[in-house]
Amino acid sequence: MGLFDKKYCDICGSKIGLLGNKKLEDGNMCKDCQRLLSPWFSDRRHSTVEEIKNQLAYREANKAKVTAFTPSQVYGNQTKLIVDEAKGQFLVTRSGNWPAENPDVLDLSALTGYEAAVKVNQTEEKTKNAEGKMVSYDPPQYTYEYTFRTRLLVNNPFFDDMAFEPFRSVKEKSVVVNGRPAAVHQAEYKEIKAAFDEMRAALDGCCACLSYEEPKEEEALAVTIPASAFAAAPAAAGGLTSFAFPSLPRTVSELLTLPGVSLHDPFSVAAMAVAAFCRFSEDRDACFAMIDALKGPQPLSNVDKSFIKDRFMDGKGYIPRSYFEGAVPENDYTPNRPYTIRVTESAHSRDQFDQGYITLYLKSGGADSERPVTLRHKPSTDEWFLWNHTGILAGIRTPKSADPWA
Numbered sequence: 001m002g003l004f005d006k007k008y009c010d011i012c013g014s015k016i017g018l019l020g021n022k023k024l025e026d027g028n029m030c031k032d033c034q035r036l037l038s039p040w041f042s043d044r045r046h047s048t049v050e051e052i053k054n055q056l057a058y059r060e061a062n063k064a065k066v067t068a069f070t071p072s073q074v075y076g077n078q079t080k081l082i083v084d085e086a087k088g089q090f091l092v093t094r095s096g097n098w099p100a101e102n103p104d105v106l107d108l109s110a111l112t113g114y115e116a117a118v119k120v121n122q123t124e125e126k127t128k129n130a131e132g133k134m135v136s137y138d139p140p141q142y143t144y145e146y147t148f149r150t151r152l153l154v155n156n157p158f159f160d161d162m163a164f165e166p167f168r169s170v171k172e173k174s175v176v177v178n179g180r181p182a183a184v185h186q187a188e189y190k191e192i193k194a195a196f197d198e199m200r201a202a203l204d205g206c207c208a209c210l211s212y213e214e215p216k217e218e219e220a221l222a223v224t225i226p227a228s229a230f231a232a233a234p235a236a237a238g239g240l241t242s243f244a245f246p247s248l249p250r251t252v253s254e255l256l257t258l259p260g261v262s263l264h265d266p267f268s269v270a271a272m273a274v275a276a277f278c279r280f281s282e283d284r285d286a287c288f289a290m291i292d293a294l295k296g297p298q299p300l301s302n303v304d305k306s307f308i309k310d311r312f313m314d315g316k317g318y319i320p321r322s323y324f325e326g327a328v329p330e331n332d333y334t335p336n337r338p339y340t341i342r343v344t345e346s347a348h349s350r351d352q353f354d355q356g357y358i359t360l361y362l363k364s365g366g367a368d369s370e371r372p373v374t375l376r377h378k379p380s381t382d383e384w385f386l387w388n389h390t391g392i393l394a395g396i397r398t399p400k401s402a403d404p405w406a
């Protein structure tokens, strides 16, 4: 079989274009067939032709349920949870014209639990000083962006959960209280929070709440490192601080053989983590396998995985790309080649070095504050592993092409 041999879709039989092939466990599928699958389904590579055919039959039967569905309650102003109380059914959709999109209609009795969270992402606002340098305000000013998230756990043969953001995020600026910046909620936040609580109460009537989280802005304040801390940062002891990758890794072996990297060097493990996360939007299983390789003794849990999926929802796969040089909102986070990334050490990076931890920092082209990543040392092999990666996934500015206000 040559590289350019024509492939045929094992579902519908049509010819598959050069880049249109979607690999299945035991065959191939075309883009048109993929489009008919449930938007909540993600395990395509491990599905057989038979399983995909079963799902397409289920999806076809779903159309009649969509036609019969009569909304009686709507929760959310972005991705909506819509309930038909008389039939005891619900669907989740982002579309304004959802009857045309064939959203999965589920019985409320299929809900086995839910998780909800209000998350905050904080960025520092800067101003230009007399020399034209960007500096902190005194006292510092922050913008807090709140996102409202829900994850429904469901009994369904083709997917286990539905994670979505029912409300648009809300941005607020810090106000100064007792000489320091503080978060004080305004009307828009209060209104959306009340609607979110109403949705949670409705879900409580159907299934158990497995976790609920609200932001603690005080903690968020504590983890933001002002840029001034980096000016005085010591040069990294040993190890490179800048990495240039000719291409991004697709597999664990490509990841581990990137030029200049080694698990003995925590700086390179941080850079490798960013490169591995870039894989998510194309192949999440390959991405998770690479992250697991970097996490060593403590691989990703299911909770970690759903957090990552949640972070990259709504096409936010550009977040990891933003750490490479040249990637900015204006060019839709398109990095320069080779893919160059700088990993920095701050004055506090080694505060827990004696206990085997180092916290390094990465600069995103879409955020003002540096993002932390913590690595943990394994003395028996003298290797460093990814310990806390959530800073890498924090929200950044919307790329221009996706910004309706651009």
Ligand SMILES: [Zn+2]
Residues within 6 Å of the ligand: 009, 010, 011, 012, 013, 014, 029, 030, 031, 032, 033, 034
């Ligand atoms: Zn097909």
